[in-house]
Amino acid sequence: MTSYAEDLILPRHNSLGWLIAVLGKQLAEDLDQRLKTMGLNIGVWPTLFALWEEEGLTQTELAERCMTAHYTTTRTLDTLEKMALVERRPHPTSRRALQIYLTQQGKELRHSVLQQAIACNKQYLDRLSQKEAQTLIQLLNKAAGTR
Amino acid sequence: MTSYAEDLILPRHNSLGWLIAVLGKQLAEDLDQRLKTMGLNIGVWPTLFALWEEEGLTQTELAERCMTAHYTTTRTLDTLEKMALVERRPHPTSRRALQIYLTQQGKELRHSVLQQAIACNKQYLDRLSQKEAQTLIQLLNKAAGTR
DNA sequence: TATTGTTATACTCTATAACTATA
DNA sequence: TATAGTTATAGAGTATAACAATA
Numbered sequence: 252m253t254s255y256a257e258d259l260i261l262p263r264h265n266s267l268g269w270l271i272a273v274l275g276k277q278l279a280e281d282l283d284q285r286l287k288t289m290g291l292n293i294g295v296w297p298t299l300f301a302l303w304e305e306e307g308l309t310q311t312e313l314a315e316r317c318m319t320a321h322y323t324t325t326r327t328l329d330t331l332e333k334m335a336l337v338e339r340r341p342h343p344t345s346r347r348a349l350q351i352y353l354t355q356q357g358k359e360l361r362h363s364v365l366q367q368a369i370a371c372n373k374q375y376l377d378r379l380s381q382k383e384a385q386t387l388i389q390l391l392n393k394a395a396g397t398r
Numbered sequence: 399m400t401s402y403a404e405d406l407i408l409p410r411h412n413s414l415g416w417l418i419a420v421l422g423k424q425l426a427e428d429l430d431q432r433l434k435t436m437g438l439n440i441g442v443w444p445t446l447f448a449l450w451e452e453e454g455l456t457q458t459e460l461a462e463r464c465m466t467a468h469y470t471t472t473r474t475l476d477t478l479e480k481m482a483l484v485e486r487r488p489h490p491t492s493r494r495a496l497q498i499y500l501t502q503q504g505k506e507l508r509h510s511v512l513q514q515a516i517a518c519n520k521q522y523l524d525r526l527s528q529k530e531a532q533t534l535i536q537l538l539n540k541a542a543g544t545r
Numbered sequence: 546t547a548t549t550g551t552t553a554t555a556c557t558c559t560a561t562a563a564c565t566a567t568a
Numbered sequence: 569t570a571t572a573g574t575t576a577t578a579g580a581g582t583a584t585a586a587c588a589a590t591a
Contacts, residue, residue, distance in 0.1 A: 456572075456573095457572070457573065458571085458573085468572080468574095469573085469574075469575080471573095472574060472575085489572095492571090492572080494571070494572045494573070495571090495572055496572080496573075
């Protein structure tokens with residue numbers, strides 16, 4: 252195996268994996284706290300976020316966008332349906348697929364929840380200059396292969 | 399509540415939280431796969447990583463460095479003790495505390511596992527120039543408040 | 546045969562809290 | 569009283585796999 256320099260991981264401040272884990276934990280806990288004041292939690296956030304971006308996705312499409320397993324999506328949607336925030340509708344052309352739509356109540360939550368998520372991100376970005384924040388977002392997209 | 403611009407979160411490529419989640423998932427799954435080829439998994443990684451940095455930590459100190467609950471640390475150490483990779487030793491000055499040390503076998507794993515973790519990080523950093531990679535690490539430390 | 550979605554089972558991680566032994 | 573660590577219990581998330589209905 253190729254041998255890499257240890258200073259890519261030690262001290263831990265040099266490690267991409269550790270930094271991402273620290274920031275991910277902070278962001279998730281922060282958002283979870285904010286969501287709980289609105290009767291939600293971090294478990295339903297990726298699904299709602301995806302639907303606020305685009306309604307009418309099938310469960311398979313939703314699972315992909317949430318980076319979660321299809322059986323996890325099944326249960327998250329059960330929860331959200333019980334909360335009357337989303338509804339499953341028959342797909343217009345495929346009788347085995349379901350399309351997921353927001354209820355009126357689910358749509359009304361959008362603005363206040365997104366504001367909380369934005370405030371949450373802003374807490375960390377505010378430690379950087381505006382130019383640095385732009386650079387960080389750009390480099391993260393490049394590293395993650397999302398752009 | 400203060401109202402922030404939605405373009406801090408939509409499209410999702412603009413969102414710090416989403417980017418961190420994507421990269422965190424990729425990094426964790428990648429490392430987990432690599433660890434499994436060596437009889438380990440992502441669950442024991444933060445503990446071993448901390449001990450390879452510094453031995454003799456108490457369980458409370460280990461829990462802090464792993465950003466996990468003290469009862470989770472208890473169970474992870476049970477697992478690692480059964481694998482004969484670590485051992486609990488009485489603390490020299492406090493009879494209620496325990497110090498955690500690596501066994502010979504735990505020490506021998508260090509190099510090969512760290513190389514895998516480094517290779518894992520490198521996969522993502524290699525999408526960036528050397529200068530960009532340095533900038534990314536620096537900005538992540540600044541955003542996470544770890545520097 | 547493959548795809549969409551549901552369900553069963555088990556395992557891990559997390560959360561709350563009770564418990565012991567020490568300080 | 570507070571701290572270090574263990575344990576019980578319950579709730580989520582994840583993984584594997586089996587299943588029904590449909591394509």
